[in-house]
Amino acid sequence: xxxxxxxxxxxxxxxxxxxxxxxxxxxxxxxxxxxxxxxxxxxxxxxxxxxxxxxxxxxxxxxxxxxxxxxxxxxxxxxxxxxxxxxxxxxxxxxxxxxxxxxxxxxxxxxxxxxxxxxxxxxxxxxxxxxxxxxxxxxxxxxxxxxxxxxxxxxxxxxxxxxxxxxxxxxxxxxxxxxxxxxxxxxxxxxxxxxxxxxxxxxxxxxxxxxxxxxxxxxxxxxxxxxxxxxxxxxxxxxxxxxxxxxxxxxxxxxxxxxxxxxxxxxxxxxxxxxxxxxxxxxxxxxxxxxxxxxxxxxxxxxxxxxxxxxxxxxxxxxxxxxxxxxxxxxxxxxxxxxxxxxxxxxxxxxxxxxxxxxxxxxxxxxxxxxxxxxxxxxxxxxxxxxxxx
Amino acid sequence: xxxxxxxxxxxxxxxxxxxxxxxxxxxxxxxxxxxxxxxxxxxxxxxxxxxxxxxxxxxxxxxxxxxxxxxxxxxxxxxxxxxxxxxxxxxxxxxxxxxxxxxxxxxxxxxxxxxxxxxxxxxxxxxxxxxxxxxxxxxxxxxxxxxxxxxxxxxxxxxxxxxxxxxxxxxxxxxxxxxxxxxxxxxxxxxxxxxxxxxxxxxxxxxxxxxxxxxxxxxxxxxxxxxxxxxxxxxxxxxxxxxxxxxxxxxxxxxxxxxxxxxxxxxxxxxxxxxxxxxxxxxxxxxxxxxxxxxxxxxxxxxxxxxxxxxxxxxxxxxxxxxxxxxxxxxxxxxxxxxxxxxxxxxxxxxxxxxxxxxxxxxxxxxxxxxxxxxxxxxxxxxxxxxxxx
Numbered sequence: 001x002x003x004x005x006x007x008x009x010x011x012x013x014x015x016x017x018x019x020x021x022x023x024x025x026x027x028x029x030x031x032x033x034x035x036x037x038x039x040x041x042x043x044x045x046x047x048x049x050x051x052x053x054x055x056x057x058x059x060x061x062x063x064x065x066x067x068x069x070x071x072x073x074x075x076x077x078x079x080x081x082x083x084x085x086x087x088x089x090x091x092x093x094x095x096x097x098x099x100x101x102x103x104x105x106x107x108x109x110x111x112x113x114x115x116x117x118x119x120x121x122x123x124x125x126x127x128x129x130x131x132x133x134x135x136x137x138x139x140x141x142x143x144x145x146x147x148x149x150x151x152x153x154x155x156x157x158x159x160x161x162x163x164x165x166x167x168x169x170x171x172x173x174x175x176x177x178x179x180x181x182x183x184x185x186x187x188x189x190x191x192x193x194x195x196x197x198x199x200x201x202x203x204x205x206x207x208x209x210x211x212x213x214x215x216x217x218x219x220x221x222x223x224x225x226x227x228x229x230x231x232x233x234x235x236x237x238x239x240x241x242x243x244x245x246x247x248x249x250x251x252x253x254x255x256x257x258x259x260x261x262x263x264x265x266x267x268x269x270x271x272x273x274x275x276x277x278x279x280x281x282x283x284x285x286x287x288x289x290x291x292x293x294x295x296x297x298x299x300x301x302x303x304x305x306x307x308x309x310x311x312x313x314x315x316x317x318x319x320x321x322x323x324x325x326x327x328x329x330x331x332x333x334x335x336x337x338x339x340x341x342x343x344x345x346x347x348x349x350x351x352x353x354x355x356x357x358x359x360x361x362x363x364x365x366x367x368x369x370x371x372x373x374x375x376x377x378x379x380x381x382x383x384x385x386x387x388x389x390x
Numbered sequence: 391x392x393x394x395x396x397x398x399x400x401x402x403x404x405x406x407x408x409x410x411x412x413x414x415x416x417x418x419x420x421x422x423x424x425x426x427x428x429x430x431x432x433x434x435x436x437x438x439x440x441x442x443x444x445x446x447x448x449x450x451x452x453x454x455x456x457x458x459x460x461x462x463x464x465x466x467x468x469x470x471x472x473x474x475x476x477x478x479x480x481x482x483x484x485x486x487x488x489x490x491x492x493x494x495x496x497x498x499x500x501x502x503x504x505x506x507x508x509x510x511x512x513x514x515x516x517x518x519x520x521x522x523x524x525x526x527x528x529x530x531x532x533x534x535x536x537x538x539x540x541x542x543x544x545x546x547x548x549x550x551x552x553x554x555x556x557x558x559x560x561x562x563x564x565x566x567x568x569x570x571x572x573x574x575x576x577x578x579x580x581x582x583x584x585x586x587x588x589x590x591x592x593x594x595x596x597x598x599x600x601x602x603x604x605x606x607x608x609x610x611x612x613x614x615x616x617x618x619x620x621x622x623x624x625x626x627x628x629x630x631x632x633x634x635x636x637x638x639x640x641x642x643x644x645x646x647x648x649x650x651x652x653x654x655x656x657x658x659x660x661x662x663x664x665x666x667x668x669x670x671x672x673x674x675x676x677x678x679x680x681x682x683x684x685x686x687x688x689x690x691x692x693x694x695x696x697x698x699x700x701x702x703x704x705x706x707x708x709x710x711x712x713x714x715x716x717x718x719x720x721x722x723x724x725x726x727x728x729x730x731x732x733x734x735x736x737x738x739x740x741x742x743x744x745x746x747x748x749x750x751x752x753x754x755x756x757x758x759x760x761x762x763x764x765x766x767x768x769x770x771x772x773x774x775x776x777x778x779x780x
Contacts, residue, residue, distance in 0.1 A: 001632040003405025015393025209629035215609025239599030242391040
């Protein structure tokens with residue numbers, strides 16, 4: 001097991017009706033807030049009204065910033081920063097999913113920085129302070145509600161980058177599974193795939209005897225597999241939504257990755273694809289992961305075998321390590337297909353001619369991955385597999 | 391899944407050599423500290439000297455309070471409070487196991503309270519503030535290094551009680567598995583049993599569809615079962631010590647119990663036994679749990695079946711739910727026996743005549759347990775089983 005430092009101060013308020021604590025939680029930080037959200041979805045499902053009731057009941061002055069979209073933009077962030085500075089905002093409330101929360105985090109950090117906010121992403125300027133933020137989560141996916149990271153896209157430059165800083169942990173996050181009842185099935189799938197790939201990125205490493213991390217990871221993977229299926233059948237199945245929601249936070253709150261060297265290649269490739277083509281993050285991950293896995297599996301059949309047997313219940317009798325490894329990857333891919341994702345990139349109208357560009361961007365900061373270190377040519381090989389059926 | 395609030399702000403510094411961060415961590419809080427520890431063990435294994443080096447290097451003024459023993463006493467706490475008040479202590483460092491940490495926590499709270507420190511335990515006076523504390527953990531067991539709770543014994547009154555408060559979370563805990571190399575085998579066993587029973591107390595509940603909590607719990611149980619055996623074979627097996635250590639913190643840091651209604655009967659009975667007889671906490675738990683389990687299992691064979699199959703790999707084919715439930719409990723008891731604990735109470739020179747007194751104390755605050763609510767007569771029945779081999 002690797003040395004690690006783990007500290008996650010986010011307060012989780014989980015369950016039905018927790019939104020009734022929103023006003024009093026915000027009041028601990030400020031009386032004047034920026035309220036960030038996407039658009040129609042929270043108006044339709046009633047969350048917007050619930051938030052407004054809370055803000056009014058506690059006499060909290062708020063300014064709205066709506067229009068956050070998936071793969072969120074730096075342009076909207078600039079608008080948020082202006083409002084914060086002009087109005088003397090003391091707290092940012094994000095109501096939505098990962099894109100909304102990441103937008104709020106970036107504004108929170110950039111308000112305290114004098115230069116171009118994109119500098120924080122590309123020049124890696126250390127973020128020492130930020131406005132406090134809180135969230136009301138409306139989709140189980142990115143885990144941003146309980147971590148210190150934000151991912152933003154600069155569409156002018158076709159770059160998708162991330163920032164991380166202690167100051168970016170939400171002070172609190174309200175996780176009411178009922179707020180996810182209205183998430184459409186395809187978004188439920190994309191979100192769940194995102195959770196699964198977060199877990200897989202942290203599961204495939206070469207550290208030995210990391211059973212604590214392994215069992216947590218395997219258990220959460222099985223949880224997502226089980227409850228995704230149930231949530232699709234009945235979107236208002238409280239327990240299915242609850243397990244997915246809590247799994248999303250635990251999958252990327254620092255716990256699973258503590259003590260191991262994670263990989264993150266699939267995310268790097270997926271990010272660069274969606275920085276060029278505006279496709280759902282979860283969808284790109286579902287396509288890339290099985291091909292990444294088959295490309296790197298010979299670096300450690302043992303772990304892939306463990307994955308196949310412990311997560312998918314594959315029977316390893318009379319099979320070589322390679323055979324059982326492939327079986328686990330195939331079962332994953334089949335599951336993705338059954339959920340309606342994981343087809344090839346060409347089905348998403350992505351062109352092979354861009355492979356070279358995407359691969360170049362993936363390795364721009366240097367070779368990618370830790371399970372196996374990959375160079376541009378490796379990424380090209382993986383991407384090629386993402387286009388044709390074998 | 392039940393509603394819950396989860397927030398754990400303790401910073402964990404995990405791994406080899408993390409003690410080198412001790413001085414700088416303390417400096418974030420104070421320059422003048424109380425250094426609480428047991429006695430010989432940390433002098434023998436070199437941890438005492440490492441701590442002193444750090445305190446000197448960072449010019450931290452310290453006052454020592456040694457002599458903490460298992461089932462720690464309120465008397466020593468009074469001495470600690472005096473030192474804190476007299477010297478204007480700003481931080482308490484606990485170096486040891488749960489008893490030492492709980493002593494430090496109690497001093498930290500009691501310094502801010504004008505009355506008798508035992509009031510905090512019996513009169514349930516809310517603890518709103520406390521001196522900041524930090525820990526260097528030297529045995530994997532209680533989880534106190536990452537939670538908000540302290541358990542203390544008042545030997546004059548033969549009472550063992552607990553306090554909990556947000557202010558009692560350690561600011562940081564240093565978990566270096568190498569610091570546990572010199573823990574004697576019997577203590578390693580007692581500590582591991584404590585971890586297992588913490589998990590079992592939170593595992594047996596009637597909440598349905600709590601897979602996130604269940605898989606984490608089952609996974610950590612399997613981890614402890616595996617690595618306890620390894621640590622006994624080779625006390626300097628780093629990975630075995632590391633897995634036990636991290637499991638101890640995760641087993642009782644609020645995570646596993648969030649979203650379920652835990653039981654805690656075994657702990658209540660064990661505590662009252664060790665409030666009369668000064669026997670190891672882990673040992674009393676190992677004796678009581680299987681008898682508690684058999685006494686209550688008919689309340690929910692399903693969960694006991696899940697336990698037998700998922701944790702112990704029991705084969706449930708052609709067996710009734712009752713049979714497989716009993717098999718799981720028996721496997722647990724056999725494991726405890728193999729580890730050298732879990733014999734009957736009479737072997738520990740505990741007298742049957744005290745059953746009545748112990749049972750009376752257990753239910754003094756009201757009926758005990760949530761998996762099945764137990765009254766005095768129930769506790770007497772369970773305790774009787776703890777005396778004779780079936």
